[in-house]
Amino acid sequence: MGGDSKRIRDLARQLVASADDDQARRLRGSLDDPRLREWTYLPGDRDGLPYGDLDVIQRELVLELLDATHTDAGAATVAVAIETERVRRRIGSGNLEMDSDIGPDRYWVRVLGDPSGGPSGEEPWGWRINGHHLAVHLMMAGDRVSVTPHFVGAEPAEVRVGPQAGLRALGPEEDLARELLHALDPDQRRIAVYDDEPPKDILTRFDPVADPTVLPDGLSYADLTDPQRNLLERLVRRYLDRAPASYADACWREVEEAGVDQLAFAWAGGPNRGERHYYCVTGPELLIEYDKPTPNLSVHWPNSSPHTCFSSGTEISPPSESFSQ
Numbered sequence: 001m002g003g004d005s006k007r008i009r010d011l012a013r014q015l016v017a018s019a020d021d022d023q024a025r026r027l028r029g030s031l032d033d034p035r036l037r038e039w040t041y042l043p044g045d046r047d048g049l050p051y052g053d054l055d056v057i058q059r060e061l062v063l064e065l066l067d068a069t070h071t072d073a074g075a076a077t078v079a080v081a082i083e084t085e086r087v088r089r090r091i092g093s094g095n096l097e098m099d100s101d102i103g104p105d106r107y108w109v110r111v112l113g114d115p116s117g118g119p120s121g122e123e124p125w126g127w128r129i130n131g132h133h134l135a136v137h138l139m140m141a142g143d144r145v146s147v148t149p150h151f152v153g154a155e156p157a158e159v160r161v162g163p164q165a166g167l168r169a170l171g172p173e174e175d176l177a178r179e180l181l182h183a184l185d186p187d188q189r190r191i192a193v194y195d196d197e198p199p200k201d202i203l204t205r206f207d208p209v210a211d212p213t214v215l216p217d218g219l220s221y222a223d224l225t226d227p228q229r230n231l232l233e234r235l236v237r238r239y240l241d242r243a244p245a246s247y248a249d250a251c252w253r254e255v256e257e258a259g260v261d262q263l264a265f266a267w268a269g270g271p272n273r274g275e276r277h278y279y280c281v282t283g284p285e286l287l288i289e290y291d292k293p294t295p296n297l298s299v300h301w302p303n304s305s306p307h308t309c310f311s312s313g314t315e316i317s318p319p320s321e322s323f324s325q
Contacts, residue, residue, distance in 0.1 A: 004068060005143040011065040012115035012127050018058050023049055029112045031124060036112060040206045041151045041309075043132045045108070051131075052104030062109055066129065069138050069147060074242030077152055078136065080169040084154040085133055087164055091156075107131035117142065135206070147243045151206075151309040157292060172238055173290055173308055177279045180231040181267050184219070188228075192219035198269030198278035202289040202309055210311055215282050215289075218266030232265055236281055239288050239310040254285040287311045 019027050027049040029036070035047055051062065067075040082105065089103075113125030117140075124141040133153030139146040154169035184192055194216040204210040221229060236255075240248040255263065262283050269277030269292075281288040288310045 005140060005145060008065065008068045008138070008140065008145075009115050009117070011061055011068055012111055012125075015058060015061045015065065015109075016111055016115060018055075018061065019049070023053065026050075026053075027109060027111055029110045031113045031126065033112070039128070039130055039135050039137065039149070039151075041130075041133055041135050041153055042206075046130045048108035048110040048128075048130070050104075051107040051109060051129075054109075062129065065127065066136065069127075069136060069244075070242055071244060071248075077169065077242055078134065080167060081134060081152045081154050083164070084156065084159065084167060084169045085131075087159050087162065087167065088155050090162070105131070107134060143246075145244050145247050147247055148311045149206075149210075149309060150239075150242060150311075152242075153308065170290075170308055173235075174273070174292070176231065176235045176238055177265075177267070177290060178271065178273065178277075180228060180235060180265060181271055181279075183228050183231060188219055188223065191223070192265055193267045194218070195268040198276050198293065199291060200293050202278075202291045203280070204287065204289060204309070210287055212282065212287070215280055215287075216266040216268075218264035218280065218282065220261060221263040221265075222261035232263065232281070235265075236263070236286070236288065239308070242310075251286065255283055258284040 016024070016027065026047075029047075038047075040046075051059065054062065066078060070078060086105070107129050108131060109127070109129050111125075111127045114123065115125050115127070117123050117125060122142040124139060126137065126139040128135075128137045130136075133151075133155060135149065135151040137147065137149060152170065157168065157170070157174075159165055159167040181189070181192065203214045221232060224232060237248075237252070240251050242248075243251070263286070264282050265279065266282070267277065267279045269275060271277075276292060276294060278289075278291045278293075280290070288308075290308045
């Protein structure tokens with residue numbers, strides 16, 4: 001189970017201590033760096049130390065740090081997304097075998113501030129790993145943890161060929177939302193479904209501060225039946241439960257304090273599996289977005305890459321600003 005603040009600090013300290021001078025220059029960063037708030041899930045290079053430039057022991061430390069930053073469920077979601085990215089690269093190379101040489105994983109790691117928490121042990125610090133379809137950000141102050149914005153994507157949405165056929169990184173996130181959609185009556189659906197065409201990406205993109213005005217209003221929690229509310233709560237918890245329990249519970253408490261009735265669910269696109277679609281869950285202290293911008297086009301290459309992102313008002317702010325709001 002993730003969320004052990006001592007273990008997270010210890011692993012980050014070990015990673016920092018293992019770096020040579022050149023690695024440390026790329027790995028270490030300051031919380032005052034304005035680039036702190038820059039992140040993306042698109043392909044391309046990032047600031048930080050490339051995963052491919054780590055030795056075997058350092059790579060294991062990063063993977064352990066990823067696990068420690070998440071619950072078991074969250075770590076599994078991230079691990080499947082990473083493996084799906086490898087499958088995408090194997091498909092591109094024409095060799096689907098597990099041992100095919102596709103080079104190292106293309107992720108970049110940074111440790112921001114002092115993982116020891118300074119002389120008091122309470123000073124904020126963070127670590128992050130970014131790459132194509134993965135953006136994990138952790139901030140810690142003392143034992144308090146924040147892990148948003150948190151982005152996981154997958155391409156393909158479902159692996160159809162090769163030894164890992166059937167792998168579906170974000171299946172529960174898609175299926176729960178669709179179950180809720182199909183549970184709505186016609187009047188409710190007219191409110192929840194705001195467009196027949198989904199957007200080409202999540203609407204808040206990778207903006208440093210999410211703009212809630214770009215999001216649809218959706219169908220309010222207050223206008224759902226009890227079984228429908230249960231489905232919406234399960235969907236929200238699916239995202240929150242990627243994070244350590246203390247943080248996930250704090251996020252849900254903020255939702256309750258702001259008023260659960262202010263949560264809203266919106267959908268765009270086709271209602272059936274395999275079709276292009278988008279949904280979001282919004283509230284004063286919560287933002288969840290899911291986007292599948294392309295359909296499953298063929299049995300060999302399902303050219304679809306679902307994107308999921310959640311952010312919460314429960315943030316730990318470094319000296320400059322928090323990662324996101």
